[in-house]
Amino acid sequence: MNRRSILLWTATLSVLLSTVMTTVIVVVAKQQLPGQLKQPLTGADHCLASDGNARAVLVVYSDFQCQACAHAALDFKRLQESSAGKLALVHRHFPLPSHGQAMLAARAAEAAGKQGKYAEMHDLLFQRQGQWIEKSDARDRFLAYAAELGLDPERFAFALDNDAAITAKIDADQRGALVSGAKGTPTLFLNGQLLPGRFDAVKGTIDEIIAR
Numbered sequence: 001m002n003r004r005s006i007l008l009w010t011a012t013l014s015v016l017l018s019t020v021m022t023t024v025i026v027v028v029a030k031q032q033l034p035g036q037l038k039q040p041l042t043g044a045d046h047c048l049a050s051d052g053n054a055r056a057v058l059v060v061y062s063d064f065q066c067q068a069c070a071h072a073a074l075d076f077k078r079l080q081e082s083s084a085g086k087l088a089l090v091h092r093h094f095p096l097p098s099h100g101q102a103m104l105a106a107r108a109a110e111a112a113g114k115q116g117k118y119a120e121m122h123d124l125l126f127q128r129q130g131q132w133i134e135k136s137d138a139r140d141r142f143l144a145y146a147a148e149l150g151l152d153p154e155r156f157a158f159a160l161d162n163d164a165a166i167t168a169k170i171d172a173d174q175r176g177a178l179v180s181g182a183k184g185t186p187t188l189f190l191n192g193q194l195l196p197g198r199f200d201a202v203k204g205t206i207d208e209i210i211a212r
Contacts, residue, residue, distance in 0.1 A: 035181040035194030035196075036180065036193060036194065037176075037193070039092075039175070039176025039177075039180060041059070041090065044172075045092065046090065046091050046092075047088055048091055053086070054083075054088035055087070055209065055210055055212065056086060056087050056088070056191055056209045057190070058076070058087060058090065058188060058189070058190050059092060059190075060090065060187075060188055061092045061094040061182050061185060061188075061189075062094060062185045063093075063099055063106075064095070064101075064105035064106060064109070064125045064126065065100075065102040065129070066099065067129065070127075070129045072199050073122075074126075075203075076199075077123075079203070079206065086210045087206070087210055091122060092176065092177065093106040094185050095170070096184075101132060101133060101137075104139060104160075105125050105138065106170050107159075107161075107163075107166055107167075108121060108145070109125060110159070110163075110166040111146070111156050111166065112145075112151060114155065114156075114159050115151045115152060115156065117149050120149050121145060121146075121149065124149070125145070128145075139160070142160065181194055191209065
């Protein structure tokens with residue numbers, strides 16, 4: 001992502017967040033939702049879907065090895081598709097220590113992002129989760145996914161194994177999740193406000209903000 005793209009993405013997110021604050025205050029007051037997103041949105045974030053006219057920004061902290069996250073990813077995609085561009089979906093990493101391949105999977109997504117294919121790798125990792133979560137080392141599987149996506153294999157392998165910027169990005173996401181109150185995955189923040197409970201329990205709140 002070049003500097004101009006980063007600035008544009010950051011500015012767009014700032015506008016999105018500022019234009020929805022009145023609605024958020026009303027809904028939050030009614031729902032009494034706890035917790036706020038402590039890590040601001042930046043150009044380093046991955047927006048999986050938005051046309052720049054979104055009324056709501058959903059930040060998702062997830063773990064690629066988490067089966068609940070895989071199911072939720074399908075729900076998020078359907079929700080975004082049905083929102084007519086009113087929902088921006090931002091994905092952040094929160095690989096759990098109990099999931100042995102989660103960190104490497106997060107690195108695979110970021111490595112694909114270095115070549116403009118973050119969203120595509122994100123989808124593949126969740127859609128084919130059953131192929132790699134039981135492996136002692138899923139690296140070869142991730143290399144195969146990169147080849148399927150048409151990525152430069154040497155660039156991908158280097159980023160997967162050695163890129164310090166990827167390490168810093170994942171570490172920053174993890175710290176942001178923890179200071180924002182995330183205790184598991186997926187953890188959702190809608191317009192900066194923590195949504196407690198499973199996706200099916202909070203979907204109505206998301207729908208209400210999108211509809212306004």
